[in-house]
Amino acid sequence: MTVGKGRADEHEKEGPQEKAPSARPALRLVTAAAHDRTRLVACLLLSALSVGLSLVVPRLLGAVTDLVVAGVRGAGGVDLTAAGRLLVLAAVLVLASAAAAWGRGRLAQSVAQGTAYRLREAVSAKLSRLPMAYLDGRPRGDVLSRMTNDIENTSMTLQQALTQITAALLTLAGLLAAMLWLSPALTVVAVGMLVSSALVTQALARHSRPQYARQWDAVGEVNAFVEEAVTGHTELVAGGRTDRAGQAFAERNRRLYRAGLRAQFLAGVMSPATTFIGYLGYVLVAVLGGVRAASGELSVGDVQAFVTYTLQLGGPASAVASVVGVLQSGLSSARRVLVLLDAPETHEPARTTARPHDVSGRIRFDDVTFGYTPDRVLFEGLSFEAAPGETVAIVGPTGAGKSTVVNLLLGFHAPWSGRVLLDGTDIAELPRDILHRRVRAVLQDPWLFTGTIAENIAYGVDHASEDDIRRAARAARADHFVRALPHGYATVVGEDGGGLSTGQMQLIALARVFLCDPEVLVLDEATSAVDARTELLIREATARLRRGRTSIVIAHRLSTVRDADTILVMEDGRVVERGRHAELAARSGRYAALHARLDGGWSDTTT
Numbered sequence: 215m216t217v218g219k220g221r222a223d224e225h226e227k228e229g230p231q232e233k234a235p236s237a238r239p240a241l242r243l244v245t246a247a248a249h250d251r252t253r254l255v256a257c258l259l260l261s262a263l264s265v266g267l268s269l270v271v272p273r274l275l276g277a278v279t280d281l282v283v284a285g286v287r288g289a290g291g292v293d294l295t296a297a298g299r300l301l302v303l304a305a306v307l308v309l310a311s312a313a314a315a316w317g318r319g320r321l322a323q324s325v326a327q328g329t330a331y332r333l334r335e336a337v338s339a340k341l342s343r344l345p346m347a348y349l350d351g352r353p354r355g356d357v358l359s360r361m362t363n364d365i366e367n368t369s370m371t372l373q374q375a376l377t378q379i380t381a382a383l384l385t386l387a388g389l390l391a392a393m394l395w396l397s398p399a400l401t402v403v404a405v406g407m408l409v410s411s412a413l414v415t416q417a418l419a420r421h422s423r424p425q426y427a428r429q430w431d432a433v434g435e436v437n438a439f440v441e442e443a444v445t446g447h448t449e450l451v452a453g454g455r456t457d458r459a460g461q462a463f464a465e466r467n468r469r470l471y472r473a474g475l476r477a478q479f480l481a482g483v484m485s486p487a488t489t490f491i492g493y494l495g496y497v498l499v500a501v502l503g504g505v506r507a508a509s510g511e512l513s514v515g516d517v518q519a520f521v522t523y524t525l526q527l528g529g530p531a532s533a534v535a536s537v538v539g540v541l542q543s544g545l546s547s548a549r550r551v552l553v554l555l556d557a558p559e560t561h562e563p564a565r566t567t568a569r570p571h572d573v574s575g576r577i578r579f580d581d582v583t584f585g586y587t588p589d590r591v592l593f594e595g596l597s598f599e600a601a602p603g604e605t606v607a608i609v610g611p612t613g614a615g616k617s618t619v620v621n622l623l624l625g626f627h628a629p630w631s632g633r634v635l636l637d638g639t640d641i642a643e644l645p646r647d648i649l650h651r652r653v654r655a656v657l658q659d660p661w662l663f664t665g666t667i668a669e670n671i672a673y674g675v676d677h678a679s680e681d682d683i684r685r686a687a688r689a690a691r692a693d694h695f696v697r698a699l700p701h702g703y704a705t706v707v708g709e710d711g712g713g714l715s716t717g718q719m720q721l722i723a724l725a726r727v728f729l730c731d732p733e734v735l736v737l738d739e740a741t742s743a744v745d746a747r748t749e750l751l752i753r754e755a756t757a758r759l760r761r762g763r764t765s766i767v768i769a770h771r772l773s774t775v776r777d778a779d780t781i782l783v784m785e786d787g788r789v790v791e792r793g794r795h796a797e798l799a800a801r802s803g804r805y806a807a808l809h810a811r812l813d814g815g816w817s818d819t820t821t
């Protein structure tokens with residue numbers, strides 16, 4: 215049993231209803247990036263500078279050619295000083311353009327990383343404001359993936375957009391402007407060739423896409439088959455069915471071979487075809503340019519510059535085309551992050567001011583009606599009370615609603631009607647941090663985070679001294695084993711406990727509650743097996759922890775129910791019996807039946 219557990223599978227069938235983000239992802243992304251306005255503008259300016267400088271270079275080289283041609287034709291010879299000056303200038307411009315491109319790359323990186331940093335912060339803050347119901351409706355991995363993969367993908371795309379895409383678009387625009395300025399007619403020829411090349415690529419891609427899909431299907435079939443054959447190898451051999459399996463594999467393998475061959479053939483044709491069209495355009499422009507140079511319409515240097523521009527035209531065009539896929543994937547990642555950021559939040563405003571009148575730890579469920587989904591009521595008019603210092607044990611078969619009581623008490627879900635009161639104050643009105651300081655839970659699977667044991671014990675308590683931490687660990691019977699670890703309290707543990715046993719993780723979780731010293735303890739007793747010694751330590755620690763504290767315990771130990779001031783027997787969201795152990799056991803009702811059935815199931819029935 216886990217508290218706050220998701221029922222993602224149920225929701226997945228219908229698919230969580232995702233609202234589109236409130237504005238276009240691209241626009242929101244630009245707004246997010248605009249936080250670094252100065253860097254963003256500098257990045258775009260450097261991009262324009264780098265492209266502009268690189269466009270001037272062919273013109274300079276053309277001018278050198280013109281000088282050489284004029285020198286050869288005229289009597290004065292080639293003006294080597296002027297030509298040299300132009301060449302030096304061209305070299306300087308190439309260097310300056312490269313430097314500007316480097317600066318643009320660095321700035322783009324910092325803008326993209328800064329945006330990712332802010333998105334991660336926003337998502338992290340958002341997660342703490344999301345209602346439990348939101349997380350319940352989704353696989354946890356999906357939310358995690360939005361926070362990590364999607365933000366990373368968004369940031370990469372932003373970086374690419376700022377470097378490759380802007381540079382490619384600017385280069386394309388600059389090249390076209392320079393070419394049109396030199397010769398509109400030749401520009402039409404060059405662009406015509408580029409467009410035909412794009413059309414041929416698209417047509418080939420259209421035909422190769424289904425072939426690729428078929429190839430991946432075939433790969434999937436082969437993988438599935440191999441996996442089955444490997445996992446079921448023993449049965450296959452024992453059943454004498456290896457021959458039939460071999461035939462089936464050969465057939466799938468043949469299908470993969472044929473599909474792969476067809477897909478690769480079309481992909482292989484694509485590059486020679488586009489190269490051929492590119493060279494054809496190059497030849498056409500060179501010939502037509504030569505004719506114009508001969509007729510004196512253009513200088514030889516102009517034709518040379520034009521041919522260079524034509525050669526350069528393919529680069530940015532294919533860069534834009536290849537980045538479109540990346541851009542789409544990045545934008546869909548950005549959309550997933552923004553949908554999460556736009557999700558409706560827990561209604562906090564009302565909670566901010568209320569403080570309980572007294573702090574004795576009285577819990578009252580007052581006529582609570584609740585269900586996880588609108589079509590299914592789980593509790594109807596559930597009422598019970600735990601007086602300060604009392605232990606209320608909740609027992610019942612699986613699905614009875616025991617964890618749900620705890621979920622409501624911790625404010626993870628809100629009742630449809632009725633109230634859950636802590637010392638007379640509706641917990642809906644308490645700020646979450648105050649509620650969770652006063653009502654502390656130790657759940658079945660103790661949660662540890664990556665950090666030292668001391669940090670884990672001090673979680674949620676400000677300014678705990680080393681002494682406080684050790685005292686809490688001693689009270690929770692954890693000090694002994696922690697000190698035996700090579701690094702003692704400084705031992706770093708991870709989410710999985712990093713080598714600690716489940717029982718030891720539970721002791722750490724108990725130490726955490728000792729340190730926090732809340733008025734109310736919520737305990738979901740573990741059912742997982744731990745060794746006898748640790749079990750004893752846990753029992754001692756929980757008994758101590760309950761002393762003088764209101765405790766709501768989902769009980770699995772006979773000792774707990776025996777000690778409890780009130781036992782609530784739940785079934786289908788209702789409290790069917792309540793009372794103390796002795797009177798309920800004597801009544802031969804539900805509790806007695808449960809008791810008899812669980813005899814031996816309750817972990818310490820023999821005590």
Ligand SMILES: Nc1ncnc2c1ncn2[C@@H]1O[C@H](COP(=O)(O)OP(=O)(O)OP(=O)(O)O)[C@@H](O)[C@H]1O
Pocket residue numbers: 215216218219220221350586587592610611612613614615616617618619
């Ligand atoms: N997040 C959720 N979304 C939808 N339904 C849920 C959710 N959590 C629990 N339920 C359903 O509510 C009912 C009560 O569940 P709950 O977990 O409170 O029972 P339980 O007594 O703690 O059972 P167990 O001992 O098996 O954990 C069950 O029918 C369960 O399927």
